[in-house]
């Protein structure tokens with residue numbers, strides 16, 4: 557949000573309007589007739605209504621898409637005059653949904669006569685996202701303990717089974733059918749082993765080898781690798797790269813893994829035909845991490861496909877280990893991406909609607 561320019565009155569006092577304007581929280585004043593009489597910049601951004609449009613509009617009209625909010629304002633007005641606090645989704649003028657916390661307080665003059673209401677809105681998007689990240693990291697940590705125990709208990713007997721199956725195969729070499737069964741045992745043991753290895757990879761703390769990297773070079777490399785796999789598919793790849801992007805700070809091998817997984821998923825989702833769009837851009841909003849932390853600069857890489865998209869009920873699960881809708885998927889790809897991006901201090905997000913493709917967005921720190 558822009559900072560308001562502070563103007564000092566001749567007596568050295570700062571006007572309350574200046575203060576309200578520069579607050580990060582949205583502030584809206586409703587007068588005693590139920591009409592908007594003030595709205596600061598943050599409130600304009602959240603509601604997507606400009607202060608000049610809002611002025612003198614009844615709150616019932618301004619917030620007609622937000623019945624819960626109107627109800628809270630009504631409670632703050634005579635005869636009740638009750639302050640209330642709540643959390644909910646704010647639907648903006650253009651229909652965008654933003655999770656917010658809202659406090660509505662009755663305004664009174666010094667004799668207790670009602671003057672109207674004051675609304676304070678706080679954008680909870682980043683808090684919600686960070687809470688989600690934290691929950692996922694927690695789950696991964698629990699899984700780590702489990703995986704280490706599991707690996708220890710299961711890997712040795714698996715080794716035994718594999719060895720025995722190979723011996724058996726030698727013994728029954730003359731019987732092709734039996735030899736084939738032995739092969740299946742070996743193959744399946746290898747599959748379980750691989751799964752355990754991947755699970756361990758996911759939960760093992762890694763050391764990142766951070767270097768300034770050209771993100772476009774890295775993406776080109778991954779595309780080269782992956783395009784081979786879909787060489788005879790009817791797939792177009794569109795690159796919208798911002799050539800002015802600065803180098804990012806990252807571990808080349810790990811980030812290659814991230815974009816490999818994302819692009820692989822996109823191609824798998826297209827299933828033979830489609831369009832992959834990779835976009836890189838600078839983050840213009842600095843408020844991406846927790847407030848109070850150093851304001852680092854980020855870039856975003858968007859990996860977008862026009863496949864079948866993701867069902868709404870699946871969206872919250874796709875970053876969880878072992879969540880897969882594929883017959884032969886392990887469900888670890890996105891969990892790995894999430895871990896790596898998190899370790900890089902970035903974010904990974906998904907936007908998708910069933911039937912309308914999927915976009916995975918990764919933010920990464922710019923090298924200083």
Ligand SMILES: Nc1ncnc2c1ncn2[C@@H]1O[C@H](COP(=O)(O)OP(=O)(O)OP(=O)(O)O)[C@@H](O)[C@H]1O
Nearest residue numbers: 821822825865874880881885886887888889890914
């Ligand atoms: N681009 C996409 N379009 C539609 N669904 C997707 C897309 N990317 C991921 N998904 C969904 O998320 C699930 C989890 O993805 P993830 O990469 O973690 O595992 P996977 O692809 O199923 O298995 P693996 O990556 O281990 O081979 C997928 O099974 C799929 O349902």
Ligand SMILES: [Mg+2]
Nearest residue numbers: 817821889890
């Ligand atoms: Mg995958």
